[in-house]
Structure formats: structure tokens, C-alpha cells
Amino acid sequence: xxxxxxxxxxxxxxxxxxxxxxxxxxxxxxxxxxxxxxxxxxxxxxxxxxxxxxxxxxxxxxxxxxxxxxxxxxxxxxxxxxxxxxxxxxxxxxxxxxxxxxxxxxxxxxxxxxxxxxxxxxxxxxxxxxxxxxxxxxxxxxxxxxxxxxxxxxxxxxxxxxxxxxxxxxxxxxxxxxxxxxxxxxxxxxxxxxxxxxxxxxxxxxxxxxxxxxxxxxxxxxxxxxxxxxxxxxxxxxxxxxxxxxxxxxxxxxxxxxxxxxxxxxxxxxxxxxxxxxxxxxxxxxxxxxxxxxxxxxxxxxxxxxxxxxxxxxxxxxxxxxxxxxxxxxxxxxxxxxxxxxxxxxxxxxxxxxxxxxxxxxxxxxxxxxxxxxxxxxxxxxxxxxxxxxxxxxxxxxxxxxxxxxxxxxxxxxxxxxxxxxxxxxxxxxxxxxxxxxxxxxxxxxxxxxxxxxxxxxxxx
Amino acid sequence: xxxxxxxxxxxxxxxxxxxxxxxxxxxxxxxxxxxxxxxxxxxxxxxxxxxxxxxxxxxxxxxxxxxxxxxxxxxxxxxxxxxxxxxxxxxxxxxxxxxxxxxxxxxxxxxxxxxxxxxxxxxxxxxxxxxxxxxxxxxxxxxxxxxxxxxxxxxxxxxxxxxxxxxxxxxxxxxxxxxxxxxxxxxxxxxxxxxxxxxxxxxxxxxxxxxxxxxxxxxxxxxxxxxxxxxxxxxxxxxxxxxxxxxxxxxxxxxxxxxxxxxxxxxxxxxxxxxxxxxxxxxxxxxxxxxxxxxxxxxxxxxxxxxxxxxxxxxxxxxxxxxxxxxxxxxxxxxxxxxxxxxxxxxxxxxxxxxxxxxxxxxxxxxxxxxxxxxxxxxxxxxxxxxxxxxxxxxxxxxxxxxxxxxxxxxxxxxxxxxxxxxxxxxxxxxxxxxxxxxxxxxxxxxxxxxxxxxxxxxxx
Numbered sequence: 001x002x003x004x005x006x007x008x009x010x011x012x013x014x015x016x017x018x019x020x021x022x023x024x025x026x027x028x029x030x031x032x033x034x035x036x037x038x039x040x041x042x043x044x045x046x047x048x049x050x051x052x053x054x055x056x057x058x059x060x061x062x063x064x065x066x067x068x069x070x071x072x073x074x075x076x077x078x079x080x081x082x083x084x085x086x087x088x089x090x091x092x093x094x095x096x097x098x099x100x101x102x103x104x105x106x107x108x109x110x111x112x113x114x115x116x117x118x119x120x121x122x123x124x125x126x127x128x129x130x131x132x133x134x135x136x137x138x139x140x141x142x143x144x145x146x147x148x149x150x151x152x153x154x155x156x157x158x159x160x161x162x163x164x165x166x167x168x169x170x171x172x173x174x175x176x177x178x179x180x181x182x183x184x185x186x187x188x189x190x191x192x193x194x195x196x197x198x199x200x201x202x203x204x205x206x207x208x209x210x211x212x213x214x215x216x217x218x219x220x221x222x223x224x225x226x227x228x229x230x231x232x233x234x235x236x237x238x239x240x241x242x243x244x245x246x247x248x249x250x251x252x253x254x255x256x257x258x259x260x261x262x263x264x265x266x267x268x269x270x271x272x273x274x275x276x277x278x279x280x281x282x283x284x285x286x287x288x289x290x291x292x293x294x295x296x297x298x299x300x301x302x303x304x305x306x307x308x309x310x311x312x313x314x315x316x317x318x319x320x321x322x323x324x325x326x327x328x329x330x331x332x333x334x335x336x337x338x339x340x341x342x343x344x345x346x347x348x349x350x351x352x353x354x355x356x357x358x359x360x361x362x363x364x365x366x367x368x369x370x371x372x373x374x375x376x377x378x379x380x381x382x383x384x385x386x387x388x389x390x391x392x393x394x395x396x397x398x399x400x401x402x403x404x405x406x407x408x409x410x411x412x413x414x415x416x417x418x419x420x421x422x423x424x425x426x427x428x429x430x431x432x433x434x435x436x437x438x439x440x441x442x443x444x445x446x447x448x449x450x451x452x453x454x455x456x457x458x459x460x461x
Numbered sequence: 462x463x464x465x466x467x468x469x470x471x472x473x474x475x476x477x478x479x480x481x482x483x484x485x486x487x488x489x490x491x492x493x494x495x496x497x498x499x500x501x502x503x504x505x506x507x508x509x510x511x512x513x514x515x516x517x518x519x520x521x522x523x524x525x526x527x528x529x530x531x532x533x534x535x536x537x538x539x540x541x542x543x544x545x546x547x548x549x550x551x552x553x554x555x556x557x558x559x560x561x562x563x564x565x566x567x568x569x570x571x572x573x574x575x576x577x578x579x580x581x582x583x584x585x586x587x588x589x590x591x592x593x594x595x596x597x598x599x600x601x602x603x604x605x606x607x608x609x610x611x612x613x614x615x616x617x618x619x620x621x622x623x624x625x626x627x628x629x630x631x632x633x634x635x636x637x638x639x640x641x642x643x644x645x646x647x648x649x650x651x652x653x654x655x656x657x658x659x660x661x662x663x664x665x666x667x668x669x670x671x672x673x674x675x676x677x678x679x680x681x682x683x684x685x686x687x688x689x690x691x692x693x694x695x696x697x698x699x700x701x702x703x704x705x706x707x708x709x710x711x712x713x714x715x716x717x718x719x720x721x722x723x724x725x726x727x728x729x730x731x732x733x734x735x736x737x738x739x740x741x742x743x744x745x746x747x748x749x750x751x752x753x754x755x756x757x758x759x760x761x762x763x764x765x766x767x768x769x770x771x772x773x774x775x776x777x778x779x780x781x782x783x784x785x786x787x788x789x790x791x792x793x794x795x796x797x798x799x800x801x802x803x804x805x806x807x808x809x810x811x812x813x814x815x816x817x818x819x820x821x822x823x824x825x826x827x828x829x830x831x832x833x834x835x836x837x838x839x840x841x842x843x844x845x846x847x848x849x850x851x852x853x854x855x856x857x858x859x860x861x862x863x864x865x866x867x868x869x870x871x872x873x874x875x876x877x878x879x880x881x882x883x884x885x886x887x888x889x890x891x892x893x894x895x896x897x898x899x900x901x902x903x904x905x906x907x908x909x910x911x912x913x914x915x916x917x918x919x920x921x922x
Contacts, residue, residue, distance in 0.1 A: 035627070037622070037625070113603065116598040116601040121594070125589065125593060133582070137577040137580065139773060140771035140773035142573075143772075161498070166496070176799070183794065310601035311601070311603045312600060312601035312603075312604060312800070312802070335640065336773075337798075338637070338775060339773070339799070445598070
């Protein structure tokens with residue numbers, strides 16, 4: 001029979017086996033130590049406390065402890081009580097081997113992650129304290145599937161001001177990253193009977209996979225020297241685009257093509273999914289406003305804190321056409337699935353102006369890095385052509401034809417993590433293949449940046 | 462053509478229309494104010510700053526501002542700059558009416574939410590600061606789909622010590638609530654070809670719905686005076702149970718039935734889903750250890766911070782049989798979807814002992830409430846029979862036959878939110894119907910507790 005008890009200090013769970021209280025307790029404790037359930041060094045409750053909890057005589061517990069000390073499972077010392085002996089515990093037989101750990105590369109130039117060392121920890125903690133102190137206790141309960149109203153309100157004002165998004169807090173939905181948002185939209189589209197979705201010839205495999213798992217076939221649009229060409233859009237249910245800054249190629253969607261996309265959506269009732277992953281980061285040119293502003297009834301705007309702050313926050317947002325809100329909230333399971341505290345903190349972070357300050361300082365840092373990257377390449381790798389540098393924090397380095405594989409191998413030897421352009425190419429891409437690298441300059445912390453650029457120049461032809 | 466600019470202080474996005482720079486800027490700003498994109502009271506950048514950003518003459522901006530002040534869209538005052546006028550903004554035509562807000566009841570006795578007013582805010586913020594200061598910056602990146610290793614490690618030790626769970630951090634997976642966990646398990650079972658899952662005759666409709674949406678038919682087990690009877694388990698793929706504290710009936714699963722469940726699982730290869738939602742809260746009797754300890758290869762243990770701390774954290778955990786880990790991680794999308802900061806904080810909260818302290822103090826508080834509830838009922842509602850009071854923070858109040866509906870109506874009049882037992886009854890339940898209420902005594906804050914009990918007694922027969 002399974003029994004368990006608690007002492008008043010630290011809880012302890014034992015299963016007495018066999019007959020006799022002392023024997024049962026001894027066996028159960030021995031088993032707990034042997035299997036590692038009670039870790040070496042763990043302090044056991046006093047015999048008095050445990051006896052009271054179990055409703056048995058104190059001597060019985062003291063005897064059981066003494067037996068196990070004698071057997072070497074426990075140690076007892078005057079003043080420090082009874083503890084589990086510091087001995088090697090036999091690992092349980094069913095333990096699978098730990099996951100293979102990839103060696104961390106010396107320099108990480110894979111695009112997609114901002115400089116995490118520059119995360120504004122102090123400011124964030126201050127905002128957390130303010131937000132958490134101000135929040136009503138009811139905010140800690142089960143919440144609106146759209147997310148906390150404080151964050152949706154802060155985002156509506158911010159996105160309208162900075163990205164030209166026409167946003168109402170009622171139509172914003174918080175998700176755990178843009179991928180989670182795409183998963184929800186994919187489910188809604190599928191439930192509406194959609195079968196196909198147009199995507200760009202270059203993009204994130206992870207996103208295509210999410211749509212695929214939702215039951216939607218991804219059909220790439222042609223990509224030419226002007227960028228993605230939406231001219232071939234026909235009866236697809238939706239199109240996923242990165243209009244402000246094509247990922248990974250780095251161009252904005254051209255003016256006439258922006259109009260063409262919206263016209264297609266209006267004509268067919270199709271939905272435009274606008275992935276505005278790094279809309280805040282632009283340097284030389286004037287920023288491209290969100291496509292959503294052109295027609296909020298046809299465009300789902302997707303933004304994220306993963307590039308502006310950190311992916312670990314798992315906070316992204318969608319601005320939805322009003323008729324979609326209920327369906328997407330239902331697909332989310334009808335309850336909020338994002339932590340309330342980070343939502344409240346981000347709301348406070350935006351409202352207090354700390355977000356604007358952080359984005360501006362990050363923008364300066366990334367621009368400086370981009371400039372040193374471009375300078376170094378001009379000097380050390382004149383055959384490499386750099387594009388996509390007006391915005392974001394990655395660049396495309398076109399290589400002399402036929403050199404891609406040797407560069408990748410040299411990079412591996414240099415401990416340099418990077419991706420080729422083909423990594424981001426759809427299997428049915430409508431675009432001429434190109435030997436190129438996609439180099440993220442956001443990820444390395446400041447102190448590693450010079451070394452990373454030097455290592456990169458060494459592996460380039 | 463869409464253009465947008467940023468000044469160095471606050472970003473601003475405008476779309477000039479028509480010809481002429483001044484006219485274009487004026488129109489764009491007017492439009493932004495008219496549609497509410499620039500909210501009343503918003504301070505505009507100085508004409509000098511905006512002119513520099515736009516690369517146009519300062520006078521042009523000053524003139525545009527002056528036009529709009531003249532038209533009443535903006536206000537200008539010496540010393541406080543130019544601001545958007547405080548006027549009623551015409552709401553956009555496509556705004557759907559706001560969601561209907563349910564009036565908040567005076568007293569909330571719906572079970573499932575702990576006392577949120579007692580959330581240990583100060584301790585939590587301290588733990589957040591310590592955890593966040595200690596974390597490597599890489600922790601803020603895209604993470605292991607199982608969740609942060611710090612939290613999995615802390616949980617493995619805690620669950621082993623307190624709930625008798627055999628847990629290895631490698632086999633733990635963090636999810637946004639037990640519902641999210643069930644969604645993942647449901648997807649994995651379905652992908653393996655499962656069609657049916659056994660559930661209890663009483664439970665959470667939301668859980669059954671999640672399994673249903675995953676494509677699994679829920680088949681209730683009989684419920685008799687001894688609780689859930691697993692004797693009829695046959696070829697179901699899995700069974701979802703609340704063994705430590707049947708929800709909502711409040712009994713533990715009987716010893717022989719515990720063994721029967723595990724025997725069934727071993728014999729058929731079925732999976733036991735152990736929902737241990739409030740395993741920490743027990744009062745008079747010795748706690749029932751987790752079923753998982755009997756056979757970690759057949760049982761998925763599901764625990765949560767929603768009852769012990771707050772649902773708003775959206776943090777729950779599964780201890781998985783080793784062969785399931787990869788599949789469930791894949792179902793989660795291959796990346797972590799829970800915020801890192803709360804995971805790190807909870808890990809620190811557990812490791813530092815603050816979690817144990819909080820649970821003990823909550824246990825005392827709930828026990829006191831339970832005692833006042835039982836006393837008040839004995840005095841004021843002698844015909845009502847209370848059960849399920851040995852653990853958790855809800856009780857079942859059996860009513861005289863035929864009185865349930867009149868009690869519910871009287872409760873509504875008293876501003877008392879509560880659920881009947883039938884709310885938790887499966888549509889194909891194998892159990893005799895019972896007139897009863899399920900009363901949660903966790904939710905009201907301390908100051909409202911006496912009033913809540915009095916209101917309850919007034920509506921009981």
C-alpha cells in the first residue's frame with residue numbers, strides 16, 4: 001500500500017513496503033536514497049517531526065534512521081542532523097542518454113537573434129516592478145485569450161505611431177512568437193477550407209513547416225531582381241510576406257507590388273499575412289510603413305519582441321481583421337497562453353518610453369556593426385557583393401559562383417556558424433539559385449564582434 | 462506613394478498624399494489625427510527635428526503645423542510644444558462592438574483559481590531579480606522545447622521530494638498550463654493512431670474538449686461511491702485521471718484501483734495521464750503520492766503552478782515516459798513557447814525554498830477557510846452534506862434532491878458565482894446524477910471570505 005507523509009518543514013514522500021512499521025519505513029527510505037529520489041546531502045526531518053507526522057513512535061523513526069546510518073545510506077552528525085550520505089547514486093536503468101550537445105561555435109553569425117548581451121536587464125526589472133505593483137490581483141488569473149489589455153493598448157498606440165498600423169486593442173492578439181501566431185492563423189484558414197497559401201521563394205523553413213502542419217500547401221511566388229513578384233497570385237487563401245524587409249534578401253516589397261498584393265486580396269477575399277519581424281530597424285533609407293495600413297480588413301499584421309528585445313520573452317502580436325478575432329482566439333484554446341507578468345512588463349516598458357530608447361540604441365549599435373562589416377568586406381573580400389544592408393541586422397553576401405560549399409567548410413573550421421542562402425530557399429522556389437551567405441550581425445556580443453568579422457573575412461574567397 | 466519618417470525622439474509615421482511637400486505633410490498629419498492614429502494629447506516632434514528627419518525645410522514643417530493648428534487638429538502652446546488637440550476622434554467604421562463584459566460577481570466561489578491577492582509578489586520579484594542577474598545572456602535566445610534546464614532541474618528535485626514522482630530533468634517538459642500539455646499529448650496520441658481516451662465521469666469540460674479537438678473520443682469511466690472505477694478500461698489509448706484528488710468530487714483514487722490502472726497500462730501499453738493539479742494541498746489525511754511513482758514508463762505526470770501560485774504565470778510541467786519526450790517536444794513546435802524569465806524565476810523560487818514556504822502558508826489559509834465553511838454549513842444549512850474536504854480548495858455540497866436550480870437562481874441574485882456539479886459531469890457520464898454544488902474556497906481574497914460564506918449560507922436550503 002502506498003502511503004506518504006509530510007513533516008512540517010520539508011515535505012517527504014515514502015512508501016513503506018513489507019510488514020512492520022519500522023521495517024516499512026526503513027525499506028522505503030533506503031529505496032528513496034538508492035534510486036536518487038532523496039539526493040545526496042538532503043537533510044531529513046528530525047525523528048520527532050517525522051514521527052509526529054506519521055503518527056508513530058519517535059523511537060521507531062530513530063531506529064529506522066539508525067539502521068540506515070549503519071548501512072551507510074544516511075549519515076548522522078551532532079548538530080547537523082541526519083542527511084543522505086554523499087555517495088554515488090546508481091542511475092535508474094530507464095534513463096535515456098542526454099541529448100547530444102552541439103559544441104557552441106566560437107562566433108555565431110546565423111541570422112535571427114539580436115544581441116542578447118545588450119538586453120536591458122535593469123530597465124526591464126524596473127518595469128517589471130512598476131507593472132507588477134500596479135496590476136490588480138485579478139490580472140494573475142485565467143485571462144483573455146487575446147492577452148492582457150494593458151499590452152494590447154500599449155501596442156495599439158505604438159504600432160500606429162511607429163509602423164503606421166491601424167490598430168485597435170480589441171483586434172490585437174498576443175502569441176508566443178510569430179510562429180505561434182502563424183500556427184493559429186494556419187488552423188483558422190484550414191478550418192475555413194483553405195488548402196494553399198502563397199509564400200516567398202526565400203523565407204523561413206520553420207514557418208513553411210508550421211503552415212504545412214496546419215494542412216496548407218505552401219506555393220512560392222517568383223522572386224526576381226526587384227524582389228518577390230505577387231503577379232501570379234490567384235486562388236490561394238492567403239499569402240505570407242515580409243514586405244518591409246524581405247527575409248532574408250533584405251529588399252522592401254516594391255510600391256507597385258504592395259498595391260498589387262492588396263488589390264489581389266480585395267478582389268479574391270484572400271488574406272495577407274504581413275511578417276514585420278524587424279520593422280523597427282532601418283538605417284539609410286526612410287522606413288517602409290506597414291502594408292496593413294493600406295487595408296486592415298485584408299491584412300494580418302505580425303510583429304514580435306524577438307528581434308527588438310529577445311526571443312526568450314516569447315511575446316509577439318497580431319493585428320487581426322475584426323472578423324478573424326474570435327476564430328483566432330478560439331484556436332488559441334479560449335484562454336491566454338502567454339505569461340501575464342511579461343505582458344504587463346512589456347506594456348509598461350513601451351508606455352514608459354523605455355522600448356523606444358532601447359530600439360534606438362540597438363539601431364545605432366547594429367548600424368555601427370553593419371558599417372564595420374561592409375568596410376571589412378570591401379577591404380578583404382572585394383569579390384563578395386553585399387546587399388540587404390539598409391535595414392534589419394543581417395546581410396546577404398553574394399559569392400563567386402561555385403565557391404559556396406568551400407566557404408561553408410572553411411567557416412566550420414574557423415568555428416564560425418553561418419547559413420547559406422540556400423538554407424532559406426523554398427524547395428519549389430521560383431528564383432535563380434545563387435551562391436550566397438546570409439550573415440547575421442546581431443547575435444555576437446560587442447566584445448566578440450571584431451573577432452567575428454575577422455574570422456568571416458578569412459573564410460571568404 | 463507611401464513614405465514614412467522618424468525623428469530622433471519619438472517615431473512618427475505619415476503618408477503624404479497629393480503634390481507639394483507642405484500639402485502632403487499637412488494632409489498626412491490631418492489624416493493621422495482624424496483616424497485616431499495620433500491620439501489626442503500626443504506631443505509632436507519639434508519642427509526642427511521633423512524637418513531634419515524628412516530632409517525638408519524647417520519652415521515647411523512649421524507651416525504644416527500652423528495650418529493644422531488653424532484647423533483645430535493641433536494645439537500649440539509656448540513651452541509645451543505642438544500636440545494633438547483633445548477632441549473626440551471619429552471611431553473607424555470597421556470597429557466591432559467591444560466584447561460583452563460580464564458583470565463581476567460580488568463573491569466568486571467558482572473552483573479552480575487560488576487566492577490571487579495572496580500571490581507572493583515581493584518574494585517573486587526578488588527571485589526574478591536574482592534569477593535574471595545570474596542567468597547567462599544566451600538564456601534569452603530561442604530555447605529548448607522542453608523548457609529551461611534550470612526549471613526542469615528544480616522541478617525534478619521538488620517533485621521527487623514532495624510528490625514521490627520519479628523525475629529526471631531530461632524527461633520534463635514545461636507547458637503553458639495543463640491544458641496546453643494535454644493538447645500536446647493529445648496530438649501525439651492521435652499521430653500514433655489513437656481514437657479513444659478514457660476520462661472520469663466528472664471532470665473539466667475544457668480538458669475533454671481539448672482531447673476532442675485533437676481527434677480523440679472521450680469515454681467516461683463509471684463513478685461510484687468509491688470514486689472512479691477503472692475496471693472497464695479496455696482498448697483505450699490512454700486514460701486521464703485525477704488520482705490524488707478527484708476533480709471535482711474530492712476523493713483520492715482507491716488503492717486497489719490505482720494498482721488496477723497501472724496494471725491495465727502495463728498489459729495494454731496504454732498511457733495514464735495523471736492530472737495532479739493540486740497535489741500540494743491536503744489537510745487532515747496523509748497525502749497520496751503520485752501514481753507516476755508506481756510506473757514512470759506508463760504514466761505522464763501533469764503538474765502546474767496555476768493552483769499553487771497563479772494561473773497567469775502559465776507554467777505547468779509534464780514528467781514524460783522517456784520514449785515520449787521527443788514526440789511531445791516536436792508537437793510543441795520544436796522550440797520553447799513559454800517565457801524564459803518566469804521559468805528562471807520559478808526555478809529560483811523553488812530552489813530558494815520560497816515555493817515551499819508559500820505553499821505551506823497557502824495550505825494554512827485554505828484549511829482555515831475550509832474549517833469556517835464547514836462550521837457555517839453545519840450551523841446554517843444542516844441539510845447540506847459536505848464532502849471532498851480533505852484536500853484542495855474546493856468542496857462538494859450535496860443538496861436535497863430537486864433544490865439545485867432554485868439554489869443557483871438564488872445565488873445569482875446574491876451576486877454569488879458558483880457552479881453546480883452537473884457543470885462538471887460528462888455528457889455520457891456513468892454515474893447517478895446528484896444535486897450538488899462545487900464550491901471553491903480559494904478564490905475570494907481574505908477580506909471577502911466571511912461575506913462569501915454568509916452569502917452562500919443564505920442561498921442554501
